[in-house]
Amino acid sequence: MKFGALVFPFHDPTEDPTLQLEGDLALAEHCDRLGYDEFWFGEHHSGGWQIIASPELMIAAAAQRTRRIRLGTGVATLSYHHPFLLLDRIIQLDHLTRGRLIFGVGSGALPLDASMIGHDPMQARRMMEESLETITALLRYDGPVTRKTDWFHLDQGVMHLRPYQWPLDIRVAAFKSPAGPRLAGRFGAGIVSFGASAAIGTGSENPLRTTAEIAQAEAEQVGLQFDRSRWSVMSLMHVAPTEEQARAEVRHGLTTYIKFVRQILPMNVPVDLDDPDAVIDVLMTTGSAVIGTPDQAIRHIEKMWELSGGFGTFLIEQSDIADPEATRRSYELFARRVIPYFTAATWPRIKAYEQELQSGGRTRRTMAAAQAKAGVEYCHEVAERRHAQ
Secondary structure (H helix, E strand, O other): OEEEEEEOOOOOOOOOHHHHHHHHHHHHHHHHHHOOOEEEEOOOOOOOOOOOOOHHHHHHHHHHHOOOOEEEEOOEEHHHOOHHHHHHHHHHHHHHOOOOEEEEEEOOOOHHHHHHOOOOHHHHHHHHHHHHHHHHHHOOOOOOEEEEOOOOEEEEEOOOOOOOOOOOOEEEEEOOOOHHHHHHHHHOOEEEEOOOOOOOOOOOOOHHHHHHHHHHHHHHHOOOOOOHHHEEEEEEEEEOOOHHHHHHHHOOOHHHHHHHHHHHOOOOOOOOOOOHHHHHHHHHHHOOEEEEOHHHHHHHHHHHHHHHOOOOEEEEEEOOOOOHHHHHHHHHHHHHHHHHHHHOOOHHHHHHHHHHHHOOOHHHHHHHHHHHHHHHHHHHHHHHHHHHO
16 A cells, blocks of 8 residues: 545645645645655635646645655646646656656546636536546547547647656546546546545445445446555544654644635534534544544555555545644554554564564573673683683
8 A cells, every 4th residue: 555645635725725735735745755655636616725826836846855755746636727728737747756656637626616717617527528538538648649528629639748757647537426437447447536435433424335336337337446555545544652742742723624624515514613522522423534643544555445446545634733743753663563564564574573572582591691691701711821821
């Protein structure tokens, strides 16, 4: 399993946007140093909170500050861009990142984004499919591509660059509708799942397994296989040494975040939103979030793995629910305690330590005996030298 973070972002509109954007890039650097595998930036154009208009610009800046972490558009909204021009920029960005790019695509979440540019939000999924079909055709490099729809026209289009990586890593956003996994299967793409953990504690329909089943069924229709290693799933998370500390740290911004998210997503939090502990209890019970310890995070991710049947990357939803310093500590603690559990980095060491504990102090006794033996031998050596004089 791999690990990463996704920054939509959810930034409080009462704070300075320049510093918030700089903070996003600093967090990408922090995650790169800690060994995370993926870092994603969203695209939104309204609402005051989600202030990244171009994930490509953020990725270009982050690529200059990081060494190994992969950088994703989380996601590029296909219906807002001419597919030829968007793909041309993405291919250039793939070269600038030396193949570290993940091209995440979606239909958009904010109706005002679409209506301000004259689009019907109810047509976004249809437009996304038309765009992704065109992008996939262009990436085959088997001749000019012509497409004409009611919102874009491509006449004999040919890409004059190939991506740095081959094939280009495309992942389709999935939330609750079958649209995302259907397109992922049809076009041989991966998936990035938003809100995937919400059914953990409710006993409702399992969106993770449904997503995989749809993607696999659609892939088989065109002779492909759904690649679970290119499936990133996301959940809200903040960890600290104790659950009490984690709860205290998210009082910084959790309820403000929930008040905004409830306006844009079909999310029900049936408690007083001014009571942080009550909100946390609901999020933890439904599986929508972990506000607690590394062990609680491990159990949460294990449950997601069980429900899904396996995925490639677990993403932390970065939402400014804690202050920047507490957030950095959370990511570091997660990297030190949670990631090694799943990558098995600590398992040989733990086994070796258990072996030592089961030896009944053999190392201690051997060392003591060796030290005593060396002392006796040295005494004999000194005595022999004196005798020789």
